[in-house]
Every structure is written in C-alpha cells, then in structure tokens.
Amino acid sequence: MTILNVNDQQREADVPADMPLLWVLRDVLQMTGTKFGCGRGLCGACMIHLDGEPVRSCVTTVGAAAGRRIMTIESVGGTALGRKVQQAWIDLDVPQCGYCQSGQIMSAISLLARSSRPSDTDIETAMTANICRCGTYPRIREAIKRAAGEA
Amino acid sequence: MTVSQGGRGCCSHSRRRFLKIGAAVGGGLLLGIDLAAFAAVSDSETTHAPFEPNAFLRIDAGGRITFVMQFIEMGQGTYTSIPMLIAEELEVDVDRVVVEHAPADDKVYANPLIGIQMTGGSTSVRASWEPMRRAGATARVMLLNAAAGQWGVDPKSCEAADGYILHRSSARKKPYGDLVDAAARLPVPQDVALKEPKMFKLIGTSHRRLDTPAKVNGSATFGIDVLIPRMKFAVVAISPTFGGTLADVDEVKAKAVAGVSQVVRMQDAVAVIGVHTWAAKQGLAAANATWDVGTNAWLSTADVVNQLATACQKPGAIARREGEAARVLESATQRMQAVYEQPFLAHAALEPMNCTVHVQPNGCDVWVGTQVAGTARSAVARVTGLKPEQVRIHNHLLGGGFGRRLEVDGIVRAAQVAKQVDGPVKVIWTREEDIQHDMYRPYYYDHLVVALNESGRPTAWTHRIAGSSIQARFFPQAVKNGVDADAVESAANPAYALGAMQVEWIAQEPPGIPTAFWRGVGVTRSTFVVESFIDELAAHAKVDPLGYRLTLLERNSRARAVLELAASKAGWGTKLPRHRGRGIALCTGFGSFIGQVVEVAVGTHGAIAVTRVVCVVDCGLVVNPDTVRAQMQSGIIFGLSAALYGEITLKDGRVQQSNFHDYRVLRMNEAPPIEVHLIESVEAPGGVGEPATSCVMPALTNAVYAATGKRVRKLPLVTAPV
C-alpha cells in the first residue's frame, strides 16, 4: 500500500511502485483533471507539482512521489496564485478544446511562483514543455503576463 | 448549399414550418426547431416534408432557458456562439441560455447543411445563423403576446427586456417564467421580424466563453475522463502493418502481470484488460503480440508517390472546364508548369483516441467524445448486433477533433473489445497507437500547366490533382461525375481570373492506408497549391506578388480587401534585413475570405523561424469576434505545425512516426506573434475553424521564397531544407 499526500490529503493506493503517478491519479484515485497526452514526457498534459516543482506525472513513478507533496489541477483554486492564474485564463478565454490546459496552468503557476515578473524568454522556457494542439500559445503568454500583473 | 441570410424577409415563399410550439413535459414553453427546413429553402422537393424538430428550446416556469443542440464543442466556441444567437432575439443575457448535448439520433438532429448529424466543415454557426435567431424571436413574441393577453393591452405597447415582458405605461412587468404556460397555448406567430444587424446587442460583441471555468480547474469531462462504477481498463494494439492480422499472443505472460484479467483477440488487433491503464499496458507488452503482416507490408511512401505520379499522367474526371484550355496552351508562347506534393498527415489531437463501452444483453452504453454521434450509434449497433435504439451514446467534450473524431473506427474498436468483456471497459490508445493508426490526411500530388500572355498573366490554367478520395468513402452520394468535390474545392473555383480553365481529379487510393478529413480538408490542400503557384507566376512575371494577385482579382472585392489590408498592416513592400522575407496568401473557403502575410527569418543552416503573422479575415457578420480571433490564432499555429514539420511516412507497410518527438507540432517558443484584423461585414457568416490553417501554409512557403529564392513545392519544410 502506497501512502500519498495529494492536495494536502492523505490517500492510499494499492499499486506497484513503478506505476506512473499519472495512472494512479486518474484510474485509481479518480482524479481526472491531470491528462494523458503522450505517456513519454513529451507533451506536458500530465504536469503536476511535486514538492512545488513541476513534473510530468506520466514519467514519475508513484514510488518516487510517495512521501512528497503532490499538487494537481484540482487544488489550484485553493491558493491565491492559483486563483489569479485561473482568472487570467478566464479573462482572456485561453482554452479552446481545453485538454492541455490543466498542464499549462500547472507549468504557469510554477513559473510565477519562481519569478513574479517573467520575461518573454522566461515564459517560453517554462512553457515549452507543454504542447497545445489547438494553438492557444498567444493567449497563454498574455494570460501569464496578466496574472503577473503586467497587463 | 447556402444558408439564407438573416435580417431579410426569409419566409416570403413556401418555406415549410420550422418551428413547433408546445407545452413542455413538467410545464413550460417548448419550441421544436426543424433546422432542415432552413437548408431546404431552395429545394422544392423537400418543402413538403413533414415537420421534424431537431433542436429544442425550452423555457421553464423558473425562467430557465435550455437549448438542446446537436453540435459538439471542439474548442471552436460553438457553445457560446449559438446561445448568443438565441439570446439576442430572446432578449436575455447569454449566460441564461444553458446548452445540453443532443442524444444521438440522425433523423432528429440532422445538421441541415450536411444531412447527417456531425460537426465539421466549419458549418456550425453557418447552419444555425437564421433558425437560432428565429427561434429566439418566436419565443419572445409568444411571451409578449401572453403578457399582453393577461394585461388586456395591445402587444405593440409591450416590450421584452432582460428576461421580462414590460408594459411601461402601466409600469407592469412579468418574468418569462410566469408567462410560459400561457404562451404555450397560443398560436405560433408567422413571419416574426428579426432584428436588423445595427440593432444587435450581443451579436458582434466579444462574449466570454461559457465553457472556460471548467477547463481551468480540471472539472471539464472529456471522453477519456469518464468514470463508471466497476469499470475496467483496456489498452489496444492494432496490427502495425495496414491490413495485417494477429498471429499470436502470449496470454499466460500477459495474465501474469498483476491486475491483468483478460486478453481480447480481434482479427487485426489485441487488447489487454486490467484494473487500470498501467496494468493493461504492462500486460500488452508482456503479451508480445506477433502479426501476419498482410499484403501491404512492402509499402513505402515512395511507392505511394510513384502511384500518384503515374496516375497523374492520365486525364482525370473534369472538375471544372471553362473555355478551351488545351487549345490555348498549345498556341501559347509562354508556359509554366509545376508539381506540388503534400504528405500524409496525422491529426494528433491532444486527447488520444479512447472510448468507454458497456455491452449488455439488451443495450449498450457508449461514453466518448465524437463529432458524429449518429454514425457512432449505427456502427456500435452493427458490431454488437443490437438495434440502434438500444445503443446510447453519451457524448463528451472533445480534446481536439480536427476531423479525427468524424471517424468511428475507435468506437468500433472499443465495441469489439467490450463485447467480450463483462462490465464497462474504457479502451485507451497510447499516443503511439494514435499516431500509427490514425486515418490520415491523404498524400496529394498536383500537376499544373499554364499558358501566360506577354505580361505574364495566365490565359489558360490546367490543374490535375491526384489523391485518395475521402468523399467517396464518407459521402459517396456527393461524388458527381467521378469528382471529389471536396478535394478540388478552391482549386476548381479559385478566386482569381485565370483564363481558360481545366481542373481534373484523379482518385488514387494508397493501398491499405486509411484516409480522412483534416482541418480545412480540400480547401487546405488546394490553397497551398494555388497560392504557391500564383506566387511562382508573379515571380516569373517579375511583378510584386501582392500586385499580381490584385490584378487577377478585379471582380472579387472581398478577396482584394483582405489582401490589401493584410499587406498594409504587415508593412508590405518595406525593406527587411537579409535572410528575412514576407509571403502573402489568400484563402477563400467556407464562405470566408482570409488574407495573410507571414514573415520568416532563415538561419545560416536553413532553420526557419516564423517571426510574425498578420491575418485579415472577412467572415461575414461576426457573432463573437473574440472567437473568430481565437480560431485564426489556432488555425495559423495548426497550419504552421503542418507546413514546418507535419509528415507521416511509411516503410515496410508501417507508419514511421510514433509520438511528439518525431511527429512534431509547434511549441510556445516557436509560435510567432499573430495579429488578427476583422473586416466588418453584413454578409452571411462564414466558417472560421479551418481557413486560417489553409491560408498560412502557402503564406509561409512564399515567405521562404522571398527570403531565400527557394520555391517549396513539397511539404513539410523540414524535409525540404532551404
């Protein structure tokens, strides 16, 4: 039995230690906000925070996540920064299909937690891990700036 | 087929009734809307068809307004645009119109422009433009009549505002909810006047999308997110060669994986069932499936191209004939010709293919995001042996469509698996499976030969197009005289005056390779060719590519306007540093006009960076300008991905690409600044989901030509280094 700290709650999962955290979240804990896009660390749809750091849950084993703080999209509304980012996303109508946006928001939050006034280059560096097939990049860029209070 | 334009008297002739009013079950006013009646406006045979409502507007006693509609949200903002049309005439805030998915029923929810229930071809807003507004207006007039009746006043002295009927002179007002039961008993008013465009309060304003909040907190439910009690998980592997069959699987080893319960064999595929996706995936790896490769295992991309090139040497079906092009060519003093090639493309929607199915003896439930719920239902009925009415499709948000979810192969596959599984099962394709078993945008091979006069303008234009016919499979009834009208769109009817014309279509199927629509479909493939070749002709004539286009567009003012504005916004004609260039292109398709200027910088090793895109769009009357802007940005980035990197290649009958490392799409650091300018228009709304994709590819390659002098006749750019 693996004991996990997910969004400040203790959760238990009877799964093999090498199982990617993505599938534990989605299939076992039934938290489907974290998305599956590629399974190989290439698209960022599965982005979560582990002890505050952005990681791709499809290539992070549940064993490696045990005992650390896991934060997923479902809980970002619980922090002031998270709410600011969500609001910027809403104000600028960022999502199209929306499938990538959980991952985009997780990456954006960790960027803004590190640097409160990110430059365009900072944004590109932080967000390049996240694919948006619907091409919402221009709005993501603007929304990050807005959340940072620049817009 | 066209949708008649709103704002004009639409009911002057014998259009059959499109609205029926009744009392809703449980109270309230219910309007049944027959969208097909609108599409049939010019078709006398169907004007006497019986009334069959295919969309419903319901106002209940609490004033709640629900619209049941047949389009599926794929990111194009339909769920916001269509409620805006209703709310505009109903005089309510758009947030008060709640949209529900329509159940799968082709007959009832037929998309009036296409004939079966589907979302695609940029038709959603076009199809709904008039009937949605008329539905809203009719409901408003009935509520107003009901109030006037209760107050004993002239309806003309009442007005509707913000969900109330008001009688100002006596300072009385009633909310809609109090009037619905009375309204439901009134006769349906005929020929209700619609607002003139200048009266619009909502239409033309940028309204925030209604679906955003759920998409920023993880609560939006896509097909892949469905959770059903007792559900199992399946991962599927399909024969890696097209047409191959399953030879053997090691069931014992698969079942030795913890959590694996079952191995399901199909003729050309295998699925492993487990307690979660990971167990199923591990089980599938352990199963070590082997395959009989089948008859196409020799196939490579070069074979497909050779077949197309050979087919293109013979005449094809005539898609357009204007004058005597062959004669003009023969006597011409100047001729130019070129061959253009465009690769197979995958859709690569970010949500991989998936479908959850529960087959029971007397019925079947299907949870999926699909653009064609009705087709899905019949397909599942066939696989399971159930009657279509025993199949329930629970439709969900689509994590990207782009044409992929117009196909039901993934749903059929899931039903084949579920038939052999006890209880509900979610069938997921890995990204590798999704890329290697897509239904691909076909490989196209185009050959053009034109005659030119002394000033370099075409006097004859011949264009032969060879490729797989998607239409022949998808809408066989639409193929007329052997022509795939979709594949030749924008090639057979270019915006330009090109002299004598002959456009031919040759259907040449790649052996075993499934093909399908892809964003912008025929317009995308044709616009790349026509706009590239026009650019070549301009260069040959030593005329500025913008000026050259304008002289060929004398009678097409909307096309000229988008090009001219795009050029002026982009600073067309101003000097650029070395190794930089600007390209221009026009797209006329889906009832819209788009002009774009792309700027590129070409690095020393030929690396191409797109530095700026200016896009001007005239898509008729705009319902939601911000949605149009979003669709332009989206379409441009989608098109740049394809033009720069997009390519599916074949070797030994298999697809060589497998995931986002070798089927690249644009990332944030590669996405250029995009400026979108909208031209105000009162023409009927055109589609916006697709033409920006079509336009940007030639604008990009024309810019590469401007920067390097190298003409790109074969996509993508990564395989044609400059």
Ligand code: FES
């Ligand atoms: S699903 Fe994890 S990076 Fe794509």
Ligand code: FES
């Ligand atoms: S919004 Fe569709 S993938 Fe990003």
